[in-house]
Amino acid sequence: MEEPELVDIFNEIKQILGELLDVDEAEITPETYLVRDLCAESIDFLELAVSLNSRFAVEINDDDLFLRNLRRYIRNMPDTQDRISALTGRFPFLSAKRMDEILSDLDAGPILKVKDLIAYIEWQTRVKKAA
């Protein structure tokens, strides 16, 4: 992660997660899983959404941010559809590369990583600026 904006977002998110989940910030990387590694629960996600909204002043859709409907969306996709482009259309803040990674990681458990939060905030910031 080289872009300064993304580094700033990451640092802020790291700080929020550190406080919220009482974990050492040094242990948090963009590749950290929120549930699998940090054991985040539903109440933590609520607080996280509120903190991100307050810290970055961007609109937060909890379901999108936490990829809550991703599995259902994938399940309901027709077999004929180009899955990656359909998914990046539905979740525009995630890259095709990340979607590919997610698809191969679904069976291992909850897929949300810190880098997905960074991507969402960066994307919402851009949307806000454009508006």
Added chain:
Amino acid sequence: MSMRFTGSTCLITGGTSDMAMALAPKMILSGLFPVLTFRSESGQKKLASRLRDFEEKYAMVHLDLDHVHSIHQAFETLNHDLDYLVDFAQDNLEGLVAATDSQRVQSFFEASLSNRAILIKAAARAMLTKKKGRMVYVSSTAAGRQSRGQGFYAAVKNGAESLYHAVGIELAGKGITTVCLRPGYVDAGRAKSFIEKHGQRVLDQIPMGRVLSCEEIADVILFLLTDSAVGINATSIIMDGGMSALK
């Protein structure tokens, strides 16, 4: 006993009701800053007139549960800065369940339950940023005992109570607590005209032999907002002069 409050700003929905207007001056005198909601220009004028002695010690904001965007706008106006919520907002839909127009039923539930859930969500999230908050929902004894024709009203009161209880269960650990108050007959609003119509028959149902005043209800709500009362969480309290206990 001292009435201690750790917060200041209190959103009062249904701000033009008699009970809300009885509560606002008491809050101001206790050092709180009430923000009362109105739905129409006439309501706004009524508020300004009733609270003319307290200029700059309160605010007014448009909020109408019939229009969900007004909820979001109100919270924008508040800058999502909120310590307390006292929810009086309630329309009425009277009619037999088997006879009432379906469209009216749908609109009533949408405003009173779906949109109230949006209101509660916005308040809870605003309070979460401060890690403290207190919500008081003004329900009704109709939630427990209803008259004929009160089915929809009672359903909404029960549903809304459940939402507030849920917040008290889910977020008490984060400093946000809730309580519902069920007043019985009060000398205000719909009950007032009912009492005027039915007189002694109503009073015979109340062991205290009289209806309650808005001032009495407001005093209890103010107490429920104090730091001392936060242990009363995720529950409903009946304040009806003993009416519900009488066979």
